[in-house]
Amino acid sequence: MPMPTPTVRSVSKRNVSPRVFQALLNMDVDNLAECTEEEIRAVMPCLARMSLIGPLDQSAECAQSRRMVFKILSGREIVNSIVGLLSIDFHTLEVDVKKEQMLRQKLGNQTEDSVLIQSLSNSYALEFERSDPTRRLRLFLSELLTLMAQSKEMRPETTYKSSELLDQEIYFDEVADVLCVALAELTILLPITEVAEALLRTLHGPSFICRIVANMPDTFNEVCQSLISNGERFEEESFLGRARLETLRSLCRMCPNQILMIRLKCVEMCRMPALAIFLSLDYASGQKMIKADKIQTQLGDVVPFISGLLLGGDANIRTWFSVFIKNGQKRHDRTTALQTLREELLRSLQSFVQMAADEPLPDRCAVDASALLRLYCALKGIAGMKLFDEEGGLLLQLITCRPPPTEAGLRFVALGLCMLMACPSLIALPEQEQRGFSWVKFLVREESYFEKSPASSSGKCMETARSSFGEMLLLMAIHFHSGQLSAVCDLVCSTLGMRLLLRPASTARMKVAFTQDIFPEQVVTSHAVRVPVTPGLNADVAGFLPVHCIYQLLKSRAFSKHRVPIKNWVYRQLCESRPPLHPLLPSLVEVYVSSILTLTPSKNQQNQSAGSIDIGHDPISEEEIRVVFANSFSKNVRRASTDGQEHSVTAQLLLLYYALLYEDTRLTQVKNYLVAGINIKTYSQSFFADLPIRYLISQAEKEQHLYAGLFSPLLRLLATHFPQLCLVEDWMYEVNDSRMSSLCSPHGSVPTCSSQTVFQAFTDVAGCPAPAMLLMQKLLAMPPKSLWQIAHTFISHFRSILDDAVPRQVQEMYRQVWLKLNSILPRQLWVMTANAVRLQLSLEDCPPPTLTQDHLTFDPLHVLRCDPRVFRCPPAMQIVLYMLKAWLGASRTHLSRHLLDKPLFGPVAAQGPGNLAGVTSDSEREELKMALIAAQESSVVQIVLELCLQTPEDEANDQRLSELREIQSIVCSFLHQLFIADPNLVKLVHFQGYPSALLPLTTQGIPSMHICLDFLPELLAQPIIGDLAKQLFAVDLISHLSLQYALPRSFNVARLAVNTLSTLLSVLPSNGRTEIYLPALPALVRIATAFPPLVDDIVSFLVQLGRVCLSQSCLHGSYDHRIVSSLLRQLDHEMVVDEEEEMEEAKAVTEKIKVEPVQPPEDYCPMEVDIKKEREEGELEEGELPDAKTNNPPSNPSAAPVIPVDSKSKAIDFSPSSDLSVPFTPTQIRQLFKLLPESSLMGAEVSRTFSQLCNKAILHKKIY
Template identity: 50%
Template sequence: MANNYTIPPKVFKALQTVDINELSTFSPKEIRPILPCLVRMSLISPMDSTKECAEGRKEILTLLSGIEWVNTIVALLSIDFHGLELDVKKEQMLRQKQGSAVTDSVLVQVPNGLALEFERTDSTRRLRLVLYEILMIQSQRGSGETFLKQSDIFDNSVYIPEICDVINIALAELPALLSVQDMAETFLRVSHGPQIICWMVANAPDTFNEVATSLITNADARDEDNGGSRIRAQTLNMLCQMNPSQALAVRAKCVEICRMPALAVTLTLEYTGYDDSFMSGDVVAFVSGLLLGNNQQVRNWFASFLRSRQKQRHRESSVTMQALRDELIHHLQRMTLFSGDNRLPGRYVVQASALLRLYCALRGIAGTKFQEDEITLIVELVTSHPPPSPAGVRFVSLGLCMLIACPSLIAVHEHETKCIEWVRWLVREEAYFESASGVTASFGEMLLLMAIHFHSNQLSAISELVSSTLGMKVPIRHNNMTRMKQIFTQEIFTEQVVTSHAVKVPVTVNLNANITGFLPVHCIHQLLKSRAFTKHKVPIKDWIYRQICSSEPPLHPVLPALVEVYVNSILVPSAKAPMENTNQPIDVEEIRRVFRNTLTHRSEKQGKSASLTAQLLLLYYLLHYEDVRMNLQVGGREKVKSYSTEFLSELPIKYLLQQAQRNQQSFAGLFSPLLRLLATHFPHLSLVDDWIDEEPQPSAREEMSLPTHAAIAEGLSAMSSCPSHTGKLLKKLLVMPATQLWPHVSALVRHFRNTLDPSVPSYVQELYRQVWLKLNTVLPRCLWVMTISVFMHEKSLLPKLTITQENIVLDPLQVLRWDARAFRCAAVLKVLLRVLQASLAASRNQLARHQLDTAAVDCRVSEAEREELRTALVAAQDSC
């Protein structure tokens, strides 16, 4: 355009807000583009008839007086627009016909050329000429010709102001025929199109968003470097220069519909800046949001743009890519300037972490290759020393992972030496960082875990660790980690150093699933899997016991796996060194200490406390230990420790399993393996009838004070004389939690035999049976011993036999020697059959365990014969 008719932002804003006072301060040259709008505002009668509106119109007329272009625009408003509208409709229909000649027109006949006619004619004919040319260009939009259309009037910049006046009047007076979005698409195909579109939008400020959205939506999704795309981007950029407040909204629209990424970057760079304190722009935040956001489509769209621009360095949009990199380098330079004496101030740590993540995303997601100046600045930033704070721990963790994710950072010897010294500084300062920052999951565990994975050559696990810490999937080739593996395993962490350091790391207090990050338990788990502790004879039992005791719900997912590998390290010798020492099992007294107060009454909330988690984990340890021990052939080794049946009978296994079942949201992943192991090795504790009769959880309204021991004894003693009193007592006991009833089990079982008295009603007997079943959910094996002892038929001629669990297992048919009256009482008989069924199952299990634990004494007896004898004994017991 010969004259610079760009529209200042202040002019657009004043017209958009109808600020008459502000408009009055502008020169005629500044308001020249918006004259059509001002003329219409001053001449057309408004719907607002207030005094303020009238005064405003007067001020506009005063402003327009003396401007010669106003008369031309007023003349345009005096045209017969109704007749023009009819002709435009006919012209549109003519253009849609197949085979119509280019010179055919309803609007105007042009014998001497458009330019000459436009210069000589009056306002009415000028309007028709412009509309004729616009409709002609619109009809050619779908043709395969060049994007820019030749036009006698649009190609000449001298006519552009008058053309813009005509277009704005036509849009205002013919809204049913002319769409501002279609007009914008049309003007992209003529010379000076961006300027015309800006003038058009300036005279109708409320159409800004419509035009911008239309231009973005119709952009080419594949090629942003063709002529049409460049003109489209130039137009949108000029619109944003005219209306800067909507620049970021235009950028957001580009992202929303995944079009024109170069424009989005350009707008970000142009409409962000700096202040004296720090970055006020959002370049880092914007690009990070695109590459690290949750929208997969946006991520792929922008990453594809970045990758393609690296391959096409000569293309115009590659200039935008380089401008973005220059801006990010400027951020890096400013950040490193703040790091005086290699110390990063605390107020910049979060911004530095965001910058590191962005460069990781550029490398890992967009495939950007770092330039030399970028590598130097990144290494300088990564190896800076942040303060001991949660943000500092996060920064160090990101930097550590970035060194692995971006191996080009240590390709130069100078950079490699600097990074090695930084990692050694991390090792020295890890304990101070953790204590000063208060962060449970510090970078020390990550260092340790990386060293463990490098020693065991688990490079895929390191890739997962890096990706998890960075919060993005970063493809890392294993051969690119060779040098970093040498640094970790040979120069910083030998395997013996790793194991010695790991066992000294404090356990995580109140470990649960809500604690994220990489914890000491992850390191110990990996070292147990690799048998590093047994190889270097480092005892680990006490650490594992302390960590189990320091756990709470919800259960951390690595704890069951930790128990499993610990048991394997105790019982299963290493394939590489079968004669090496194994880890020590947990002592019986240590386990008893955890279970000591299990059955003392606590509230439901306390029952879900940390001690329950420890008890379930130790129960899983015991059951898994016995499972592995019984399934292994341990010949050639010293006899391994086994936990006695008497000790296992002291544990409330069934009660704990029920707690795990009821709180599966807190103990996810533990109930199923516990149930499997229990059904395999303790079938008498997992009878079908027990699951059918499972105790319902008491509601809050059912909770009440438990009767005293004396009151229970008194009520049970009166079952013959006053059965109603006993019935009320038993009903009250039934709504109590089983753990509250257990301290009174002796009195309850002692009086159970009295229900055989003929004077006791059947409903009291049935209530007593239900109370017994409730007690059976706590320590069933102890209850069976007590019940058999009470109901055993007394023979005066024989010495009284003391019933023990061992006796019951060896002779499960002792139940049949109960008082004969028990076989005539339905409620007691059901209890007898339940005890008999469980005793037979326990006996079968004990016989199988005994056969596995003890070898044949007589060498003439083969294992097959021993198995036949065991089967015969079981069959004989079942047939009785």
């Protein structure tokens, strides 16, 4: 390859030979001895210095090498001058150099005064020629220091620095010797990188730098990296950049094996792109010529290197090189790197066109030609390079040449077609356009041409490549027909592997050619349906596939428009799917379902009178889907291999997704079909019941990386239409695979089991449980398909584990096996289980009817009509409640589906044979559905709550009590889930009511019971119509909730309950008071325990209640009620007197002298102090209240006197209490209610309640 003319003059004959440099770098003295005298001359300073330095290595090999060096130097006269240079006093010289540098710093780089040179009688050149070695060194160092000082000035360089000493070519060798000796001896004062930067500005700078590096080969990388890092981003635009470029190229010629490393440094630093190109071309020229049919090309790795810069992932590198290409086009100098590169690329284009002139392009050259096409696309589309006419013509000739019928040829053709789309300027002229379109028609017409591939290229890869190209053509035509230019652009960009921008104006002619001349829409649809499906389609199959074309045609409804059936193709392709799932298959299913069920106005009008419509795409039949699921859980398990199972799971998941999506879309448009009079196929519920939906979704969940695009939408549809298959427990259950691995035999076989073995193991499970336990361990290790074969036999023995004598471990293992079966075909398992545990009728000749899925869906309460022993067997109860929750969800979904499937259409009579309820609107139907669901679920709640009540059998057996506690915990967890799912159910159940004995259980065991606080005020406000049960239930519930949730909201509701009881006291008759207040007294104690601030209100209410009871007793008692009445009036009078005395005392305090009164502490209570004192003296027991006999005398001597009463009655001291926070003292309250006759049950309960409240009040005072 001819090298470009250098930008600066250099001494080419002085260049260092690569052989000498490599030998010196490796210290290969033998190779040095074989070099010529001219080659050795460049490294003579290094060899002379080596000969003068004593070696540290005293080995024979080193001595031999040293003798060889002496031999090389012997007889050469120039050695004497170099030895003279090496023999001077460098210590003195070093001191003078330091002084010179300091002097130049002080004088601002002025050279009039110098320490190295005192006086010059002649010019530098003559002085250098006539001086001794010492003065020569001083002269050169003076000149070099001047250059180094000037190089540090920040001034633009337009030309090289003139130097009389360094510019003379006749003195080059002598100056180079002095330079090498100075750098070797004064390394610290003269850093080689700074010296190199200074020498760049001289005429022979590149040659001097090469001589330095040649004599100091270990500095090669250091010098190169320094030159690159100090270089410009675009070096051809300045004089210094061109000098740097030439220097680095010369260094790389001296050491060719470092070319790629230096090029890499340029790319990493984003510096000197021209150097990177020149180095690539230099490296290619240094390699062996690549012969291709006697035509030589010298591109080497230039094409992949530049393609990597433009198509790589580093945006900074891509931008840097693109700017270089754009700027390079503005320069018309033929010596630029870009122009040199284009000439080489053009030469390669010519060679490829010549090879394909008379015969197909050789297969070995098709790959290189494809890479060249991609490079031109990148240069034009990314870097913005404008193609010359000659380049465009050769590119079109290369694209339209006959490709080889191989995989590489198909790839070349695909790139060529996309390049015509990306570079429309290639077919700008009419003759060019005609040639391009004729070539495309040839590709479409001559499909058999690519089937003539040789045996070495045939096979699966060739088929895939041929299919990919055909589908790319078809897909491009489809996008043009639908006007999706962005899709065409994406297709072109993905084929070329780069992001380009296609403008509508530039592709308009190509669109017309594709849509009218090459691929009309009728041709596209008829051709697409004949394309064979891709066998074993998965995500690893790359390229453009038939599924891409079918997807686009379905999306544009082209098949429906031209009445082309596509069902069989879609079905075959879904059956041929393999893991990992191809990302387009879920979208294919979606557009296929949409094309079946989505109505268009035209179709609607055409078929309105017919009553049915031929949409053009038949749905996949149930029989065809069953074929795919036929071997899922068949008896012949061993025939299915592992690979077959994986493959079938992918196809089954796709067909399951199709069926669910079909039903989901159909249900949303049922009314539209009725309006249009269209009959649409429906998949029956029995069909879905036979599909292993739960097993498939669990497989997809375990291997989400294989079914990432399908799992989420499939789970959404499943949760909508089959919520019973998406319970939380299902996702939490995991099969223990470790058991299976531990039970496997050394040969890898898995355990097997027969129905007879199951029958024998459960024959006497209560008396001998060991066989059953061993059997269930084996069942847990069996694979799902083998386990399901014996599911019916296993479930038929459900009753055998309900006996009290059966060990708990057997019951737990039975539940684990049941859960594993539940992960396969849960709905069939639930039906078998419900039939196995059904309640046996007393009449043996009348067996219960066999339940089906329809029975359990219509009435989930069938699950609870089972053997009563289930309700005291916790593992069995868990299974029953799980099934109950699942069938409740199925029932809700069934009712919603029924409303969607049978919408109201047309005028509806208010009431008739088919409309007994008189429903006339969808809102009424929805209300009836919600009412039915609420009634159904509330019945379930009431039944399971009653199961928690303790029976006499439970009391007689401690084990039954323990089981009852566990059953209650299981039921509470079940109810909590129901209440959280539907909070309105909580309100309904508590408005209905349930035994109050269960309130402690529900409030403590169900975390969601706090919901009741929202509607309890409404429950308290229920009208009183002869029954106070609701109010009493509400008060009892409030008291338990107050203990469980001591919250501000609970406090408000509790206060409302107390106020409600106070209000009812004045309106209820005597029998009503006994009915509500007597059972409510324990609730008041609980409320006071939870909220001590309500003690005052409760005590006031009880005093009022006591008065009412006393009044009632006086009417029917044997003592003088007037005495009691007068006592009560006196009690009221003393309270008024106490209030007046307190007001007078407060007024008197304000009139006293200004003395700070001592206030008692806030918690001071005289009565409590007295009580405490009595307890310390032993007169009172802990928790006992003071009686009348031990009551302290009143502290106020002016208190009202005690009124004497009859001796038959007890004396009551109504002196004012010191604790004004409660209306009366405990002694007064107790004595008050002792007036009531002993036969008064209400009075006794009220008195007992008072005692408890007083204790709590005193304790509250002490604490707070």
